[in-house]
Ligand SMILES: [Zn+2]
């Protein structure tokens with residue numbers, strides 16, 4: 001399995017527009033963060049998790065190193081703009097009449113249909129639109145994309161229920177504040193866990209570094225990667241030195257194989 005981190009930033013991205021803090025002005029590439037998303041290559045299938053507003057730029061970067069002919073599925077964690085703002089740009093994968101299938105919870109499906117009526121509503125088909133199909137999944141039921149098993153993980157983003165996803169020994173959990181007790185049994189035996197940590201300071205709806213470390217300690221993956229980071233997190237280089245060896249801060253363009 002190969003994972004490419006397309007983006008590792010929080011909703012504002014880093015640098016934040018107009019900010020002159022040391023992180024936003026850092027020249028280290030690892031401190032520049034598009035909105036969070038990963039591209040997974042498993043059994044020769046490509047699966048995207050989240051499709052934020054930077055998807056266009058992320059694909060331009062990705063195609064510099066690899067040409068992707070087909071996207072087998074898109075998993076959406078929740079409907080906040082930083083996770084779905086690039087859905088229209090999925091059209092780059094539907095040019096030859098292919099369909100791109102999007103999978104998410106029923107509540108999120110309804111919100112996406114409402115937000116992008118020209119793509120999903122049933123009225124007259126307009127020839128230029130991306131050929132996308134939304135598939136509503138059940139939050140407790142594993143499902144398959146081209147033979148690849150996907151296990152939804154229920155997470156709480158503040159009080160809001162959102163989804164993480166497990167594929168084989170990989171799990172991607174972003175935007176969580178809390179992992180309900182019922183979900184830990186779905187997260188045993190992981191090689192790679194991706195989990196969000198916004199910054200050191202407390203936040204109402206996102207886990208901070210301390211909370212993410214607590215969850216990593218319970219889940220005990222071989223390696224953990226931190227994502228959905230904001231500019232208050234600190235400089236990549238400085239914070240990395242404070243973390244245990246198997247906990248790495250992800251950065252845009254990072255590829256991992258396992
Ligand atoms: Zn987010």
Ligand SMILES: [Zn+2]
Nearest residue numbers: 019021024231
């Ligand atoms: Zn800043």
